[in-house]
Amino acid sequence: xxxxxxxxxxxxxxxxxxxxxxxxxxxxxxxxxxxxxxxxxxxxxxxxxxxxxxxxxxxxxxxxxxxxxxxxxxxxxxxxxxxxxxxxxxxxxxxxxxxxxxxxxxxxxxxxxxxxxxxxxxxxxxxxxxxxxxxxxxxxxxxxxxxxxxxxxxxxxxxxxxxxxxxxxxxxxxxxxxxxxxxxxxxxxxxxxxxxxxxxxxxxxxxxxxxxxxxxxxxxxxxxxxxxxxxxxxxxxxxxxxxxxxxxxxxxxxxxxxxxxxxxxxxxxxxxxxxxxxxxxxxxxxxxxxxxxxxxxxxxxxxxxxxxxxxxxxxxxxxxxxxxxxxxxxxxxxxxxxxxxxxxxxxxxxxxxxxxxxxxxxxxxxxxxxxxxxxxxxxxxxxxxxxxxxxxxxxxxxxxxxxxxxxxxxxxxxxxxxxxxxxxxxxxxxxxxxxxxxxxxxxxxxxxxxxxxxxxxxxxxxxxxxxxxxxxxxxxxxxxxxxxxxxxxxxxxxxxxxxxxxxxxxxxxxxxxxxxxxxxxxxxxxxxxxxxxxxxxxxxxxxxxxxxxxxxxxxxxxxxxxxxxxxxxxxxxxxxxx
Ligand SMILES: Nc1ncnc2c1ncn2[C@@H]1O[C@H](COP(=O)(O)OP(=O)(O)OP(=O)(O)O)[C@@H](O)[C@H]1O
Numbered sequence: 001x002x003x004x005x006x007x008x009x010x011x012x013x014x015x016x017x018x019x020x021x022x023x024x025x026x027x028x029x030x031x032x033x034x035x036x037x038x039x040x041x042x043x044x045x046x047x048x049x050x051x052x053x054x055x056x057x058x059x060x061x062x063x064x065x066x067x068x069x070x071x072x073x074x075x076x077x078x079x080x081x082x083x084x085x086x087x088x089x090x091x092x093x094x095x096x097x098x099x100x101x102x103x104x105x106x107x108x109x110x111x112x113x114x115x116x117x118x119x120x121x122x123x124x125x126x127x128x129x130x131x132x133x134x135x136x137x138x139x140x141x142x143x144x145x146x147x148x149x150x151x152x153x154x155x156x157x158x159x160x161x162x163x164x165x166x167x168x169x170x171x172x173x174x175x176x177x178x179x180x181x182x183x184x185x186x187x188x189x190x191x192x193x194x195x196x197x198x199x200x201x202x203x204x205x206x207x208x209x210x211x212x213x214x215x216x217x218x219x220x221x222x223x224x225x226x227x228x229x230x231x232x233x234x235x236x237x238x239x240x241x242x243x244x245x246x247x248x249x250x251x252x253x254x255x256x257x258x259x260x261x262x263x264x265x266x267x268x269x270x271x272x273x274x275x276x277x278x279x280x281x282x283x284x285x286x287x288x289x290x291x292x293x294x295x296x297x298x299x300x301x302x303x304x305x306x307x308x309x310x311x312x313x314x315x316x317x318x319x320x321x322x323x324x325x326x327x328x329x330x331x332x333x334x335x336x337x338x339x340x341x342x343x344x345x346x347x348x349x350x351x352x353x354x355x356x357x358x359x360x361x362x363x364x365x366x367x368x369x370x371x372x373x374x375x376x377x378x379x380x381x382x383x384x385x386x387x388x389x390x391x392x393x394x395x396x397x398x399x400x401x402x403x404x405x406x407x408x409x410x411x412x413x414x415x416x417x418x419x420x421x422x423x424x425x426x427x428x429x430x431x432x433x434x435x436x437x438x439x440x441x442x443x444x445x446x447x448x449x450x451x452x453x454x455x456x457x458x459x460x461x462x463x464x465x466x467x468x469x470x471x472x473x474x475x476x477x478x479x480x481x482x483x484x485x486x487x488x489x490x491x492x493x494x495x496x497x498x499x500x501x502x503x504x505x506x507x508x509x510x511x512x513x514x515x516x517x518x519x520x521x522x523x524x525x526x527x528x529x530x531x532x533x534x535x536x537x538x539x540x541x542x543x544x545x546x547x548x549x550x551x552x553x554x555x556x557x558x559x560x561x562x563x564x565x566x567x568x569x570x571x572x573x574x575x576x577x578x
Contacts, residue, residue, distance in 0.1 A: 009314030013307065016096045020089040027089075030082040031140035035147075037075035038285050042151075042278035044068045049274030083137065090131035097124055101310065104317035107403075110383050111343040116313050119193060123306035123313075130303035135296040138289035148286035152258075155275040156265055159258060163283045166254040170247060170290045177243040177294055178301075184239055185301045188232030195225040236298065244295045251287050255280050323402045329394030329409055331490040331522035333357040333380075337389035340372075340379045348387065349375040353547045355540050357491075362513050362523040364533035364553065367542035373526035374415055376542070377495045380524065381412040393491070411489035415496045415526075417480035419471075424453055425460040428482045439486060446515060447482035448508030449475075473500035481512065492516055495526045510535050 044064060052061045105120035130136060149167060153160025202209055202218050209218050262276030293300065333356060340350040350372045357363050365373050378384040380391060382398045391398050398406055407430075419427045428443055429435035440460065444450040452475060456462040464471055464479075471479070477500045484492060497509045513523045513535040527533050539556040541549040549556045 006308070006311040006315045008318065009311035009316075012100070012314050013097070013311055016093055019096060020092055023085055023089045027082045027085055027137075028140055030078050030085075031137070031144075034075055034078045034082065035141060035144040037071055037078070038144075038148075039151075039282075040068055040071040040075065041285075042281045045281060046272075046274035046278040049277060050272050051274075082140075083134075086136060087132045090128045093131060094124055094128040097310075100314065100319065103319075104313050108313065108317050111385075115190075115193065116309055116316075118197070119306075119309060120313050123309045126299075126302045126306035127310065130299055133296060133299055135293055135299055138292045141289040142293075145286045145289065148282050152279050152282050152286070155279045156262075156271050158265065159261060159271075159279045162254070162258060162261055163279075163286065166250070166257075166283065167287060167290070169250065170287055170294075173243065173247055173250070174290060174294055177240075177297055181236060181239050181243070181297060182301060184232065184236040185298060186305060188229065188236045189302065189305065191225065191229035191232045195222065195229040198222045198225050240298055243297070247291050247294045251284065251291055254287070255284055258283050320402060323400060323405075326396055326401060326405075329396070329401075329490055331357070331359040331520060332392075332394045333491060333522060333524075334392040334395075335380075335389070336392070338376075338379060338386055338391060339388035340375050340384055341387040342375065342384065349545050350379065350542075351545045352389065353540075353542070353545075354389075355538075355547065355550045357522045357524065357538065359520040359522060360517050361538055362517055362525065362536045363538040363540055364536035365524060365526045365540045365542060366528070366533065367548075370544075371542040372545040373542060374495055375545075377412070377414070377493050377524070377526055380491075380493050381410055382406045408487050409490050411484035411486070411492045413477070413480050413484040413492075413494045413497055415499065417476045419464050419476060419479065421463075421465050423458075423461045423463055424456070424479060427464065427479060428460075428486050430483060430486055439488075440482075442488075443486040444479075444482040446485045447478055447512055449478040449482045452478060474502055474505050477501055478505060478508065481509065485512065490521050492521070492523045493526075494523065496528065496532075497525060498527065498529050498532045506532070 047064050048061065051057075052064065101120050101124050105117050108114075108117035108120075145167060149160060149163050152163045199222055202222060209215055258280040259276065262271055262279055265271035266273055266276050335356065336354050338350055338353045339348050341348045353372075353376070355363070365376060367373055375384065379386055380398075382401075382403050385399075393401065393406075393409065401409065420431060422431065425435060425437070425440050426432075428440045441450060444453055444460075453460055453462075456470075462470070477497065481494070481497065484494070492513075494509070494513075498506050501509065509532070513525070516523050517535070523535075525532050525536060533539065533553065536553050538551065539549070539553045540547060541556060541560070549559060551559075
């Protein structure tokens with residue numbers, strides 16, 4: 001069932017892997033020669049024992065040795081080249097999927113920040129690591145194992161039987177290893193991930209941890225997760241280690257057993273001493289790839305899990321369809337019967353809400369905490385998709401524009417502004433590859449942040465961090481407003497713009513709203529405070545996710561006052577509302 005659901009993602013991963021098919025052939029052909037050249041050692045041994053020692057010819061020994069040096073040199077070269085090719089194939093695979101996986105991670109994190117989203121990029125890296133590792137090369141070598149085993153059988157059938165039984169035991173150990181280590185490895189990976197998450201969060205909130213005297217409690221919480229992760233890691237390393245030791249010991253034992261059996265056959269006159277030594281070496285070569293695979297099983301297991309996670313992520317977050325480019329819209333917003341269900345929730349946070357906004361208007365969205373104001377802002381900026389109803393910008397639904405284009409047309413100032421590591425200019429230009437200085441300054445001026453930025457030590461080149469660094473809450477909000485206005489959007493969505501602002505800051509926001517209106521654009525302001533709706537012409541009241549009033553500001557306010565009076569009067573009557 002899960003396989004079925006992941007089919008689309010699997011197909012994408014396989015397509016990316018298929019792109020390097022010619023290189024796999026190249027590596028397979030190189031592997032053929034490498035494995036043929038692996039016979040150099042046993043054949044040299046055979047010749048030295050059976051020919052050189054018999055004939056006592058130094059010249060033959062020198063000639064053979066020169067040949068062996070050359071052949072080993074060739075083998076080393078081919079092995080090195082195939083390793084480099086696979087390293088590049090792995091990098092190519094990762095490169096091909098980087099954009100797609102990154103996009104899927106960002107889109108999923110916005111609506112469902114779960115483990116699948118958090119580990120997406122690491123999952124891709126784990127697959128890439130396996131592809132570039134010697135384990136994958138071992139897969140190209142494993143088909144040669146039977147060939148070597150047959151080679152041993154040619155020396156003597158009994159030697160062949162012993163080698164094949166040894167090989168069979170190793171294969172059984174590989175299967176048991178995979179079966180036994182899968183769960184502990186996965187559990188340990190999950191525990192490690194949780195410990196990392198806790199430490200990341202505590203680091204980000206270090207100020208609060210310090211200020212509230214939470215250091216000890218925070219440490220204990222992290223330590224508990226860390227201890228779980230460590231014990232998980234030790235457990236799975238112990239398990240993996242015991243299998244590695246078991247296989248290594250078994251291989252050494254088998255090699256000696258081969259020698260012992262070979263010696264017996266030599267004594268019986270059924271085998272030459274050269275064949276005895278060569279058989280033992282050949283068996284070592286035959287079983288080496290299996291031993292390598294077992295030794296590196298954690299890598300294989302991590303990549304396998306990564307592959308499954310990626311296929312699920314890519315199946316659930318499908319690529320965006322290419323869209324026909326639409327002309328720059330007018331500031332006409334039409335919201336019809338909008339219902340929004342927060343990701344992972346059953347209950348709608350907005351229910352059948354309709355309203356419209358014309359160019360040159362500002363709409364205040366007010367209502368108590370939890371009424372659905374931020375939910376509306378997220379839906380209008382395309383972060384959360386409507387579960388029902390439509391949002392139309394100048395006639396076209398938001399999906400018809402595509403997420404990046406929507407960002408250009410609808411500027412958004414979230415309730416909690418956070419900046420990215422970089423300069424203020426880079427932040428205002430939304431980390432654009434080709435930032436336009438003129439547009440940056442223009443946006444800052446519109447947000448009335450220009451003077452404030454110039455006063456900072458390095459002006460627009462002042463570096464800031466995720467949490468703002470040296471900036472105050474109000475300064476961050478003004479830079480957030482400039483970022484929202486970068487690129488001249490037609491609609492501006494401001495979620496609680498005044499929450500961190502002083503009087504001057506609030507006036508700056510009001511000025512920005514006035515200017516947008518004069519330019520024929522539209523603004524939506526989600527607000528608690530009356531100061532924030534001073535510039536609004538229209539008012540939308542939300543209560544418990546539903547529209548309780550919508551219309552010109554004064555009318556809505558008056559009707560609310562009337563209602564209020566009415567309620568008060570009713571309450572005053574005997575038996576009225578108490
Ligand atoms: N990410 C989320 N996941 C699940 N539920 C959410 C999420 N965000 C908001 N909600 C729920 O949606 C409802 C509306 O929340 P919303 O943030 O839109 O309210 P709000 O009017 O903006 O409140 P405030 O004025 O306090 O910011 C709440 O019941 C809240 O619990």
